[in-house]
Amino acid sequence: MSNIDETSPSREVALFVTCLVDLFRPTVGFASIKLLEDAGCQVHVPVRQTCCGQPAWNSGDRKDTLDIAKQVIEAFEKYEYVVAPSGSCAGMLKIHYPELFRDIPEWNQRSVQFSSKVFELTSFLTEILGVTEVKAKLNSKVTYHDACAGLRELNISGQPRQLLESVEGLSLHEMDDSEVCCGFGGTFAVKYSEISNSIVTEKTANIEKVTPDLLLAGDLGCLLNMAGKLKYQGSKIEVRHVAEVLADMCDGKPIAGRG
Amino acid sequence: MSSREKIMEKIKGSLRKKRTVHTSDEERRQAVLTRISEHPRGVIPASASLPKQDLLLQFSKKVQASEASFKLVKSYAKAAKEIMSYLQRHNLPPSIRMGSDYRLEKLVWEGVPPQLRYGPSDGQDLVCVSHAQGGVSETGTLVLTSGPENPTSLNFLPENHIVLLRKKDLQNSYENSWKALRAQYADEKLPRTVNMITGPSRSADIEQTLILGAHGPLRLHVIVIEGKK
Amino acid sequence: MKVSSPDFKNIASQALEDKQLQSALFHVRNNFTTKRTKARHDLPEFDALRDSARAIKDHTLAHLDFYLDHYEKKVIENGGKVHWAADAAEARGIIMDICRKTNARTVTKGKSMISEEIGLNEFLEANSIVPVETDLGEYIIQLRGENPSHIIAPAVHLNIDQVRDEFRKKHSHLSPNRPMVEPQTLLSEARQVLREKFLTADLGITGANFLVAETGSSLIVTNEGNGDLTQTLPRVHVVLASIEKIVPTLEDLAQITRVLARSATGQEMTVYSTLSTGPRRKQDVDGPEEYHVVLLDNGRSSMLGTEFAEMLRCIRCGACMNHCPVYQAVGGHAYGWVYPGPMGAVLTPSLIGVEQAGHLPNASTFCGRCEAVCPMHIPLPKMMRSWREREFEQHLEPAGHRRNLKLWAWFAKHRTLYRMVTSLAARMMAIRGGSSKRIKKLPMAEGWTKHRIMPAPEGATFMKLYKRRLRKGR
Secondary structure, eight states: OOOTTTTTTTEEEEEEEOHHHHHHHHHHHHHHHHHHHHHHHEEESSSSSSOSSSSHHHHTTTHHHHHHHHHHHHHTTSSEEEESSOOOHHHHHIIIHHHHHOOOOOHHHOOOOOOOTTEHHIIIIIIISSSOOOEEEEEEEEEOOOOOOHHHHHHHHHHHHHHHSSSSEEEEEOOOOSSSSSSTTTTHHHTTTHHHHHHHHHHHHHHHHHHHHEESSSSSSHHHHHHHHHHHTTOOOOOHHHHHHTTTOSSOOOSSSSS | HHHHHHHHHHHHHHHHHOSSOOOHHHHHHHHHHHHHHHHHHHHHOGGGOOOOHHHHHHHHHHHHHHTOEEEEEHHHHHHHHHHHHHHHHHTHHHEEEEEEOOGGGOOOSSSSOOEEEEEOOOOOOOOOEEEEOOOEEEEEHHHHHHOOSSSSSHHHHHSEEEEEEGGGGSSHHHHHHHHHHHTTTTTTTSSSSEEEEEESSSOOTEEEOOOSSSSOOOOOEEEEEEEOO | OOOOOOGHHHHHHHHHHHHHHHHHHHHHHHHHHHHHHHHHHHHHTTTHHHHHHHHHHHHHHHHHHHHHHHHHHHHHTTTOEEEEEEEEHHHHHHHHHHHHTOOOOOOEEOOOOOHTTTTHHHHHHHHHHEEEEEEEHHHHHHHTOOOOOSSTTTTOOOOOHHHHHHHHHHHTOOOOTTOOSHHHHHHHHHHHHHHHHHOSSSSSEEOOEEEEEEEEEEEEEEEHHOOOOOHHHSSSEEEEEEEGEEEEEEHHHHHHHHHHHHHEEEEEEEEEEEEEEOOOOOSSSSSOOOEEEEETTTHHHTTSSSSSGGGGGGOOOOOHHHHOOOHHHHOGGGGSSSSOHHHHHHHHHHHHHHHHHHHHHSSSSOOOOOHOOOTTTTOOHHHHHHHHHHHHTTTSOOHHHHHHHHHHHHHHHHHHHHHHHHHHHHHHHHHHGGGEEESSTTTOOOHHHOOEEOOOOSSHHHHHHHHHHHTTTT
């Protein structure tokens, strides 16, 4: 529960679902909504969203990135806040959209204004809404992976940990090199699959060393990558998105680890 | 067009492309001359800003941390004694090479003096003695300048390098070291070589294992002379 | 140096299988990163110094023509000579010319990445001049006929057995049965062999970490002292440096050197930092009689004013590659030329063309660690992305990837169809995953599924489920 004054007007938050959550794990979307609503927000899910444009952006396809970005801005800019359960998508909207539109007269101001509304989920909860704890319970030994974009573009580090510490029964154990890349890198994992495999193998070794029950992170791309590898190695470690734990929605099957 | 002209043209052309503030060539030339003549200082760390009375301690700590050995003596006479003692400690024959630095003449030898050789090293010396121009306590670094007083080859060829330094020549920062150098060498005209030396030679090129005595001296011994208070 | 960057994937593949290399890279991963972290921690002003260093370089590059001009005047004033080389061939020719004019037969070399860039050693050898690498790492790889795999630790890919074997083979003047267990023994051997070369060399070539405009000086930093022996003992000293090595003043030098060694090896200062100004003076008893500086452009002037200009701030510390998960996985040889790691990924296309170096800026996860540790705040991922953009414009990427990407982008812009396709995909993948909820093979992503078991999606997309929920009235 947040310590939000009940009488303050509720914040209008538009949820940027992200294409991976939409396709692979809707639970994360619902967990995000629950967390935001519990913290007193009115959550909207603009229908005109598909993707933030990262695949095009990171492949050097500026034109398609622009088209997709315009679509996103048009769909979301009327809301007070835009929140995404992903450091890389939030980073794309917050940091890279202004870069993208910098030399385009009609859009540069608009993209800067838009970017000021964008937040990653856990940092929005702690830094904007002032949430200090969540009402969740999970008896589990947990380790947390710091997804790169969230960490380095948006300084996501302490925020998810702060909230995890408030989960009843949960103990957080840091792995070695939690801040080192998991090897996903979007298209990198497909284009340079062997190198990606080497990096994720290193990551899973660090995860295993902690002997956790559960692996968490704030980005589904990283989670699918690490979960896929852990499963391949026959590991029983469960993998979830941090939002699921914080929203106390761990009843469904994890990304990996069970079944 | 000479290569020089070609390169300069290219540079000017490329810079013109980018410039958002259109400063003239004359303004840019002036900016260069101004920076060079004013040589502004940047960020000076706290560790490079210690007062004079704290320099010796910092310097001795850093020197030893760099795997060099350190000894504080009161006078040149005592320094000579320390040099003899060093030779004995390391089972070295009583033979050293030096330059013609006038301060080295102040080394007064008790008993049988060591064999003294002068001039540049031929690679056969086990021990060379130099006098430093100064020291930088920020990193435990010796500053040695080339010349007949302290030939550069003496800094690199012997197995053992003994360096004398006057306590009063210690500076806290590189910036103050440059200041002292400029004063000594009348601004902008430096000697052939200024060596800044921090510890003995080493390499980690074999499996990241740190080993001393790569090509330069295996051992560096720093003797600081306190002098009159 | 021969270019094998187009072969990045194959060489990387072999590197991943190379157990010996992998164990050597393990040292890189643990050593360099820990040391840099400690050095940064021990200097509270570290980040402020990075900002200062960046500002100095930006200022210098914006006034590069005038700083070079001033620098040249000073070198000449101090009795040195300056030669300008527009490209690699010209630089080689100039150095060859100096060797001829000074009757140089044996040449010792301090470590110089620029000399690799211009292919100097092969050229000198073809002209009957013997260049001897004196940096221990460079010496070892010269014996092995290999290229450096790291810009400051060239032999970092080797283990001690390989060094032992090489010395046993090549130091034939020594007893073949001599004990060679300790690294110290190997070092002593190299020291002895190279000592002789130092003393008999006619000409010494060094690079320059920096050139100082104010005084017309060159600075080299080493831990071994090999650079100093290279530049002090022979009759002639040649400095080979690229034009962006200039810094304005000695104070500026202090700013940047405070972050250089700390970023590279975690040392506060390298053992030897040597400022050289001209040849020996009349009264000197040692030192070279001639001092030549060869200033190389080779593509730098064209980088100014472009989106790649910031790469010219690089001080060659190696921090980026030390912290890069890709470099840590495959080592430096995969990058196929002189400059490996993130800085290589950005610089190499500028110098040899993106057609040849295309893989390099693509083989990155954009984790951003390189930029985070760069002492000069170079936005490496951003510039790698710029290269990807250039490649996309020129249709240089594999056709399959471009097709898939265009397909994805098209759907992303056509929402209704996107919903249909994703709904279908979610359902199909859930079915394919079967009761075990696992997908063993994914079309368009075989590389992914080769090493991972793909968790099956939940069977419906979020948007569909959310729509349903809204209809039900929650």
